[in-house]
Amino acid sequence: MGVQSIFDAVISLDSDKVVELVKEEIGKGTDVSSILEQGLIAAMDEVGKRFSEGQFFVPEMLLAAQAMKAGIDVLRPYLIRSDSKSKKGTVVIGTVKGDLHDIGKNLVAMMLEGAGFEVHDLGVDVDTDTFVNAAKEKNADIVAMSALLTTTMPTMEEVIKAIKENQLKCKTMVGGAPVTQAFASRIGADGYSEDAPGAVEKARELLGL
Amino acid sequence: MIKQFANLLTQDEVVNVHEASLEILENVGLLVRNEKARQIFKRHGCQVDSQTAIVKIPRRIVEECRKSFVPRYTFTARDPKYDKVLPDDSPVIVTASSAPNIIDPKTGEERRATSTDIANIAHLINELPGYDVFSISTLAEDAPEGQFSLSRFYPALKNCLKPVRSNTPNMHDLKQVLELGALIAGSEEAYRERPFINHHYCPVVSPLTMDVESTEAVIYLVEQGLPVYGTIVPNAGMTAPMSLLGTLVLGNAEFLALATLIQLIRPGAPLIYAVLSTVADMRSGAYAPGAIETAILQVAHTQMARFYNVPSGGYIGLTNAHVNDAQSGYETGMLTTAALLAGADLFNMGGLLSSLMAFDYAKAVIDNEIALMLKQLKCGIPFSKEEMCIDLIAEVGPGGTYMDKVHTLKNMRKVALFPKVATRETRGRWEEDGRKDAHQRALQEAINILKKENPAVFPPELDSKIRAHFPGLVPGEAVFND
Numbered sequence: 001m002g003v004q005s006i007f008d009a010v011i012s013l014d015s016d017k018v019v020e021l022v023k024e025e026i027g028k029g030t031d032v033s034s035i036l037e038q039g040l041i042a043a044m045d046e047v048g049k050r051f052s053e054g055q056f057f058v059p060e061m062l063l064a065a066q067a068m069k070a071g072i073d074v075l076r077p078y079l080i081r082s083d084s085k086s087k088k089g090t091v092v093i094g095t096v097k098g099d100l101h102d103i104g105k106n107l108v109a110m111m112l113e114g115a116g117f118e119v120h121d122l123g124v125d126v127d128t129d130t131f132v133n134a135a136k137e138k139n140a141d142i143v144a145m146s147a148l149l150t151t152t153m154p155t156m157e158e159v160i161k162a163i164k165e166n167q168l169k170c171k172t173m174v175g176g177a178p179v180t181q182a183f184a185s186r187i188g189a190d191g192y193s194e195d196a197p198g199a200v201e202k203a204r205e206l207l208g209l
Numbered sequence: 210m211i212k213q214f215a216n217l218l219t220q221d222e223v224v225n226v227h228e229a230s231l232e233i234l235e236n237v238g239l240l241v242r243n244e245k246a247r248q249i250f251k252r253h254g255c256q257v258d259s260q261t262a263i264v265k266i267p268r269r270i271v272e273e274c275r276k277s278f279v280p281r282y283t284f285t286a287r288d289p290k291y292d293k294v295l296p297d298d299s300p301v302i303v304t305a306s307s308a309p310n311i312i313d314p315k316t317g318e319e320r321r322a323t324s325t326d327i328a329n330i331a332h333l334i335n336e337l338p339g340y341d342v343f344s345i346s347t348l349a350e351d352a353p354e355g356q357f358s359l360s361r362f363y364p365a366l367k368n369c370l371k372p373v374r375s376n377t378p379n380m381h382d383l384k385q386v387l388e389l390g391a392l393i394a395g396s397e398e399a400y401r402e403r404p405f406i407n408h409h410y411c412p413v414v415s416p417l418t419m420d421v422e423s424t425e426a427v428i429y430l431v432e433q434g435l436p437v438y439g440t441i442v443p444n445a446g447m448t449a450p451m452s453l454l455g456t457l458v459l460g461n462a463e464f465l466a467l468a469t470l471i472q473l474i475r476p477g478a479p480l481i482y483a484v485l486s487t488v489a490d491m492r493s494g495a496y497a498p499g500a501i502e503t504a505i506l507q508v509a510h511t512q513m514a515r516f517y518n519v520p521s522g523g524y525i526g527l528t529n530a531h532v533n534d535a536q537s538g539y540e541t542g543m544l545t546t547a548a549l550l551a552g553a554d555l556f557n558m559g560g561l562l563s564s565l566m567a568f569d570y571a572k573a574v575i576d577n578e579i580a581l582m583l584k585q586l587k588c589g590i591p592f593s594k595e596e597m598c599i600d601l602i603a604e605v606g607p608g609g610t611y612m613d614k615v616h617t618l619k620n621m622r623k624v625a626l627f628p629k630v631a632t633r634e635t636r637g638r639w640e641e642d643g644r645k646d647a648h649q650r651a652l653q654e655a656i657n658i659l660k661k662e663n664p665a666v667f668p669p670e671l672d673s674k675i676r677a678h679f680p681g682l683v684p685g686e687a688v689f690n691d
């Protein structure tokens with residue numbers, strides 16, 4: 001019953017309820033990994049399924065992710081490192097220098113977050129140094145860049161070069177309406193996707209998750 | 210003539226939207242990232258927070274600026290014969306612009322567009338009678354370093370006598386393009402006399418933000434007394450409230466903020482209340498300019514423009530379709546019809562697929578036909594005693610025919626529009642003719658035009674002068690080999 005109601009609360013997008021129920025279960029001594037696996041993560045899998053079937057819309061996906069995150073925050077002190085499947089990797093994301101388009105980038109950031117990645121959004125008009133420094137500072141697994149202008153796409157290549165020069169071990173991902181797989185390959189990006197759900201899949205693939 | 214425009218708001222509601230917008234400008238304000246713009250607002254008594262860059266505009270200042278709004282906006286052409294004035298020449302039909310890609314007319318595949326494509330498109334638009342203004346449809350992938358905008362404006366101006374419109378990404382490009390204008394005009398003075406490059410920007414990033422570069426360009430052009438206008442682009446669910454009215458209020462506030470800035474710089478500077486107000490498709494977050502809500506919002510913004518007595522319009526009639534198919538036609542057709550009936554003046558509608566990502570020749574030809582239909586619709590029903598034909602109706606009486614009447618002979622070439630793309634053949638003849646659909650017929654029409662010599666090109670002396678001035682310039686020749 002208990003873990004199932006956490007699952008249900010995530011599906012009904014109720015963060016407060018999730019927090020309350022997770023605390024209750026911890027108090028009852030329920031196995032934390034079952035709260036995590038069968039409660040929170042299973043719920044997000046269900047949300048993902050409903051989203052790809054077109055039943056759930058973007059904001060529902062986001063709110064469910066927030067509810068899940070709220071639950072995980074309560075759970076975190078009780079989780080042993082090994083079973084913290086909750087954190088999938090760290091992503092630094094931004095729209096490149098000279099570009100102000102952020103609708104698509106925001107969607108990608110939010111979906112990655114929903115899928116359990118730790119996301120650091122650097123905003124728009126982000127220069128190479130800012131990307132590189134953030135990647136170092138946050139110990140990023142992936143640096144993700146968005147560009148909607150053909151004039152700003154070349155700066156993605158600069159960022160990728162700088163990451164390599166700095167010998168950072170992170171992977172790179174690029175996207176945005178005018179960006180193509182061919183362009184991504186040419187500039188040496190590790191990943192490309194046409195849309196936000198694809199970006200999540202790609203990120204998982206790059207990190208072997 | 211349309212005698213009663215379609216309205217979705219009552220006059221009280223219009224006033225309410227205006228009031229709500231004033232409240233937002235006064236209490237919430239805008240994030241103004243451009244330093245010069247902040248200075249201008251500050252100098253005129255707006256509250257500017259130097260830490261946050263938030264500018265709050267008191268209603269008194271907006272209302273004062275409203276007094277200098279003017280009702281007309283002119284698109285100047287290289288050849289004065291093609292000048293267009295809003296609202297007198299409405300509906301003014303414009304191509305949609307700046308797509309990175311083109312559907313190759315030979316392969317049917319999408320690829321990056323080049324300066325030669327722009328030259329060909331300019332030639333086509335010059336010839337298609339439905340278009341009034343050529344907003345440069347694509348980018349030029351082959352642009353030499355430092356000539357991004359020049360590689361668009363040169364082939365466009367060289368091959369089209371109609372007013373040319375587009376944007377530039379930075380001040381370097383803007384000044385280079387103005388230099389081109391002066392060369393073509395013969396001198397800077399002559400250019401200022403007839404500034405035939407019509408600048409457009411999106412300086413407002415919804416919600417409530419003014420950017421650096423586009424705002425800089427707008428300020429410069431307004432100071433110089435050169436033509437410029439902005440489009441306001443809120444997106445419900447993403448950058449605006451998920452409410453048609455909320456998005457209208459926000460977009461209206463953003464229009465007022467930009468209009469106020471422009472009037473503070475130069476009172477009486479012409480404006481267009483131009484929008485691309487959309488609702489995001491919340492199933493995926495996709496941009497949906499072809500959605501019917503875009504038309505609903507355009508109608509309402511047009512009512513607001515009428516309240517302010519400024520010309521209205523925007524990017525209306527775009528499509529999300531990736532090929533020039535039925536969706537492309539019904540989205541462009543329905544959205545523009547609604548806007549026309551509401552009294553919109555400016556229609557940035559022609560030629561692009563995939564929500565502004567790719568140009569298609571056949572789409573441009575079909576949109577030309579839609580444009581002609583809109584113009585016909587705008588003419589409405591000329592009303593007079595004579596036009597009622599009472600005597601003629603009596604003469605023919607019940608059961609007769611009008612086919613052989615002098616009256617019919619006199620009127621038959623002007624009462625109805627004769628479409629070039631739409632078929633009116635019998636099925637049998639259409640089958641004999643190869644069962645061509647609208648897209649194929651339109652593409653053929655484009656090719657027929659492109660294969661002809663372009664009469665609009667620069668005189669050779671002028672062309673050499675320009676080419677000498679800008680070494681490395683793209684050829685800019687309209688060439689189309691079948």
Ligand code: B12
Nearest residue numbers: 100101102103104146149150175176177195196307376411
């Ligand atoms: C909305 C919009 C704007 C808004 C932006 C609002 C905002 N907050 O973002 C405003 C009005 C401010 C704007 C301004 C400008 N714009 Co604009 N804009 C658009 C438009 C119509 C839609 C973009 C959008 O939001 N799409 C919706 C989202 C959901 O899709 P998306 O961004 O593609 O993202 C998806 C995928 O690409 C992918 N993705 C995105 N990022 C990433 C990152 C990674 C890592 C991955 C894996 C995937 C991924 O996933 C996303 C979700 O599925 C596009 C046309 C288009 N169809 O793309 C033009 C467009 C991009 N703009 C264009 C232009 C010309 C401009 C301006 C120069 C206009 C001007 N003169 O002022 C300015 C430039 C400002 C600047 N310096 O950046 C041109 C581009 C031309 C070029 N040079 O390449 C376009 C193509 C339109 C056109 N034909 O004119 N624009």
